[in-house]
Amino acid sequence: MGDIMKKVEIGDILKYKYLENVLYNPTGSIFAYNVALADEKKNTYKRDVWAVKDGKPFQLTSTLEASVSFWENDEELIINRKAPEDEKFEGTELYSISLGGGEAKLWAKLPVSLGNIKKISEGLYVSTAQIEEKDPDAYLDSEEVRTKKKEEKKTNLESDYDVFTEVPYWGNGSGVTEGKRNALFIIKRIDKNSETGFELKRITDPDFNVYDFKLDGKKIYFTGAKASVIPDFYSDLFTLDVEDMQIESIYDRHDMGIESFEVMDGKAYVFALDYKTYGINESPYLFKVQDNELVKVEEYHPSHSRGNSVLSDVSLGGGRQNKLLNEDGKPVYYTLSTVEDHSAISRIDLESGLVQHVLDLSGSIVFFDIVKDTFALCYIAGDKLPEIYTVDKNKLGTVEINDQFHYTPPRYIEDMKQITEHNCALLEDVYVAEPRRIDYRSEGLELHGWVLLPENFDQSKKYPAVLDIHGGPRCVYGEVFFHEMQVWASKGFVVMFTNIKGSDGRGDEFADIRGNYGGIDFNNLMDFVDAVIKEYPSIDESRICETGGSYGGFMTNWIVTHTDRFCCAASQRSISNWVSMSYISDIGPYFGPDQCGIAYDDYYGKLDAKKLWDHSPLKYVDDARTPTLFLHSDEDYRCPLPEAMQMMQAMTVRGVETRMIVFHGENHELSRGGKPMHRIRRLNEITGWFEKHIS
Missing domain, CATH: 2.40.128 (Lipocalin)
Structure with missing residues (x-):
């Protein structure tokens, strides 16, 4: 038995530093970025501006809540002030701050929100x-x-x-x-x-x-x-x-x-x-x-998605995901790419279409900037919270990525230098579960997922488990620090997560599940759970919980109406009825018909209610038996609140144990960017629901 370490706690959300928007000055000698920190009393986030010069970070603002906007020149940074709630000014206030020292000064007060x-x-x-x-x-x-x-x-x-x-x-x-x-x-x-x-x-x-x-x-x-x-x-x-x-x-x-x-x-x-x-x-x-x-440009083939779709709950505002450079008179486009289960920085020659990957890491490169030869980037690894790193692109060369999608890139490389330590102390002497990969086969596909094991995991004991399903569906899980999963592992759960068909990172054909929602994706998930249980037979099959949000919320609703294998479920910002979702959601009129297999040229044509209804979990609610918690936000216009209301009411009147939590003033981003105390209440509700139903 090893020494017991400190645990990842739900309230750690209040301690994390959320990094955003790294931006170089014109000559590349300095870069600035934002640091966001939860304000428990005001139930919001306070943002400070930091800069890095000669490899050393230093704080520029502390009392003026603002975000990086643009560089006026090499030594003068323009920042955008967030007005306090008690101020009625509805325009834009920009402040100038000199890297040479001194207080920020009001630079522009404009009557529009820029x-x-x-x-x-x-x-x-x-x-x-x-x-x-x-x-x-x-x-x-x-x-x-x-x-x-x-x-x-x-x-x-x-x-x-x-x-x-x-x-x-x-x-x-x-x-x-x-x-x-x-x-x-x-x-x-x-x-x-x-x-x-x-x-x-x-x-x-x-x-x-x-x-x-x-x-x-x-x-x-x-x-x-x-x-x-x-x-x-x-x-x-x-x-x-x-x-x-x-x-x-x-x-x-x-x-x-x-x-x-x-x-x-x-x-x-x-x-x-x-x-x-x-x-x-x-x-x-x-x-x-x-x-x-x-x-x-015929040589360009989008086998990997541009942009980073690797999910995490320890990143808020993000930042730049691409930049154009002039290299020897050629237009060269650097961009984040999603490669199966992680992100890479790719180099695209816009004239020839040639794509090369220059920085390929497990985990998630959240955003970057580059001037001349140096990348400044924010990176999240499986065992670390976000920090800023730099790397000289001339030391990287290019990485040839195997299109068979069966390789594991390194977590760090020798030439990548960690610049900041905003979050390092928070994980000292804390047990962080290592993602353990599991390969499996389902519906003719080679797939893989991961498990997080509780501290001092003992195969001779029995453990409860959680299956966590990502949203999108064209997003991915990867080997990144994921707060909610680490919380559950710290509380003794084996946590399971995977990228099934419909996920990003493996091209359009793999991501295409139009007209097959609840089919191949459902089978992939059940096969994954079987594979995990085979690898870790100490999982108590009578105490497996399940949760997911957005598409994962749809899948949660589908699961509880198609199997009784889970002891309980938590359905977050879900879809229960494609007919209603298609005509309430801000993306519904095209996304709903598209995902249910209706032809592109007929999204706004005749209402094909049969296809929409056949893919709706609500249709199958008579078969629901699983105790289900519903969490939704009243300003979620992506998967609107009535989606949870319908499912909850239909299950409740059929005698199924339910509970619904509605967060006021929150939208679809509650789990990632919601108000700090709302995020804590959300995770307390889910965790409490799980613990109730495994006891």
């Missing part, structure tokens, strides 16, 4: 901001007019109701979106001595939505589309010349969804798709934009 801001030249900037189509130039109002409009709105009871004419009319995390557009703004500084000395000019039409923009010299490239009553997925590409302020379309066929794009020396490259082969979750191909045509 998105991403980029510097064009001295005193000239570009940004997006949300406007209302019916009052697109409200930003020009004087303070007197602005106050008068607010009073009139109250007097006319305008705040008492919403009028919906378009779909979606709300968005998860953003509330009501009806009539709200994302506009492009040019911002010009006309008085260096005044924080209000800026001139704002809206560039795009009131009924146009801007999706993304890039700078290329004196031109701004942007994608977007005219607002429509229903989403059509397609977008076009435009340029704005900042000298004559003329907009020109360079791709306006409106027949492709431009997922992202890059520009260098007047040449535009887009990652785009038509959704016709694998539906909504299809991976885009690479195209060059030439003479209003998209010319496919």
Whole structure:
């Protein structure tokens, strides 16, 4: 028997430092980033700004709650202040802080809520901001007019109701979106001595939505589309010349969804798709934009997804996942990629389409930035919380990744230097369960998952277990520190998790389960549980709990209506009825039909209620026997609250033990980005439910 170590506790959520948004200055000599920490009393997160120079981190702000925005120059960082709740200012306050020392100073006070801001030249900037189509130039109002409009709105009871004419009319995390557009703004500084000395000019039409923009010299490239009553997925590409302020379309066929794009020396490259082969979750191909045509770069094959879809509950705001560099006159695109069960930094030559992986690690590279030759990145390993690391790309070479998806990359490499120690002390003398891989075969597929074992695991004893199912479904679990799983392992559970068909990281064909929800995925999960029990027969089969959120919540609802093998379940932000979900959710009208196997060209056609209903757990609720806890948020517009309400009520009236917890003021991101005390209550509820039903 080994020495008993300290345990991972539910309340550790209040201790973790959540790292966000690393950003280099123009010459790459310094980078800044955010550190978010839970504020228990205010039930929110406080953000401070840190910087790293000569490999040494130091804190820039402590009393001013703000986030990194952009670099004005090599020594001056612009940060975006979060206004306290008791302040009524609804615009943007930007502060300037010098790396040479001194307090942050108010730099700009603007009457719009700005998105991403980029510097064009001295005193000239570009940004997006949300406007209302019916009052697109409200930003020009004087303070007197602005106050008068607010009073009139109250007097006319305008705040008492919403009028919906378009779909979606709300968005998860953003509330009501009806009539709200994302506009492009040019911002010009006309008085260096005044924080209000800026001139704002809206560039795009009131009924146009801007999706993304890039700078290329004196031109701004942007994608977007005219607002429509229903989403059509397609977008076009435009340029704005900042000298004559003329907009020109360079791709306006409106027949492709431009997922992202890059520009260098007047040449535009887009990652785009038509959704016709694998539906909504299809991976885009690479195209060059030439003479209003998209010319496919044939050598580029999206076998691994761009972006990081490795899940974790110890990361909040994220940060950059890609960046374009000029290497010897070539446009080279560095991007995070999801490779089976981990993330890598990939290098894509936009001219040739050649893809090489330059940094391939188990776990999760959450975000990065690169200037010249050095990456600064945030990384989560299986045995460590997030920290910032640097690595010289010239020491990395390239990694050839086996497309058979059966390899384990290293956890660390020799040339990767850990820069920060924000979280290191929190795991000293703490038992952190090591992910132990289990390979298994199911439905003709080679799959694998992991188990976390309790401290001093003894095969001669009997243990309860938890099966945890990820969301998406096009996301992945990996060998990363996952707080909730470590909590359960610390409480004596064997924790099981896996990536079944439908998960990301293995290409579109593997990720495609349209029309097969509750079929092959369900069988994969049951085969995985069987494989774990075979490997660890000390698991008590009468005391296996199950949980999952989003798609994992759907699967939880499906499991409790199709098997009695689990002693209890916790269904989080779930789907129970594809008919209702499809016509309530912010993504429902296309996501629901798509995932239930309805053809792409008929999402908005005839209502195929049979297909939607056949894949709905609610249809099979007469067979439910498993005690089930439901957890949902009242502002979850992705998987709306009625999905849990229907399932809970249907099970309760049929005599099944249920309990439902509704979190007010939270959305679909409760488990990852919810208010700290709500996250603690959530995990206490689930853990308590499990412990009740294994006793």
